[in-house]
Amino acid sequence: MTASTTEQQEGGSGKGEGQNRSTILLHTTAEDHHVARMAAVALGLTILEGAIPSPLPGVKPGLANIVTLIVLARYGWRMAVWVSLLRVFAGSLMFGNFLTPGFFLGLSGALLSLLVLGIAQHLPSRWFGPVSHSIYAAFAHIAGQMTVVYLWLIPNAGIAYLIPIFATAALVFGTVNGLIAARFMEEAK
């Protein structure tokens, strides 16, 4: 895979000086296109999810993780990392929260859950399926977020009070997302 998933870029440096105009062409593979397509689906789910009211800030179904799970099962961990991180970065640009605390919360959660998925994918597939992956990833997601919240935003032991709420949400939504991913892969076979 090439370093970028951008299909084609035309960069004109300096509007007045015509001679400096240059064209950058990035050669992309079919795999890149696939990453972009899957990331786009994940983005769509993120936006859809933004319309669902949440009882507590931070408690979200994480529907985009369904895409990450499917990509992990079908195309491996590297592709899942691409899709997940593209979704985080592009999503933050779309919602206008790039480099805000919310962005770093999403990023830390995504990074830690990708790390855990990297380990969890080696579980014997005869016994463990997307449901397990999804639950572990969901717990890793809140663990990453809570760590950033505690170290950076609210360095107060009082947030421990919220951990059971987030853990319950992770268990429920992790299971549901895993089931959706498993069901989808079953039907697509």
Next chain:
Amino acid sequence: MTVLQHIKPGDWLTLVLCSIGVVWLMLTLWTGELADKAVIRSGGKLFREVSLSRNQTIEVPGPLGISVIAIQDRKARIASDPSPRQYCVRQGWLQQAGEIALCLPNQVSVELVGNHKRYDSLNY
């Protein structure tokens, strides 16, 4: 085709273990909130630390006079105080760990603490 057939044996194991983990988190993080002793300060210095298990009244001297602290049924309150606005008296009974009543004019305070001291915006 049911939804449940997508859950493999290991997934059930994951579900059960994680459920136990969540329940354990609830039990450890959501209990022990009730206070078990009161820390009484006068003039910024520790005056006494008393258990909430015994009902008693304690007289604490301050620059304006005597503040009376009552402890009853695992709760504590400032029963009387010479401060002009009586804020700490009107605060009533304190029950949860971390709750605090301050009589600033008389420099007397009562703070409830649990097994481990939790942080709040006052003492962080």
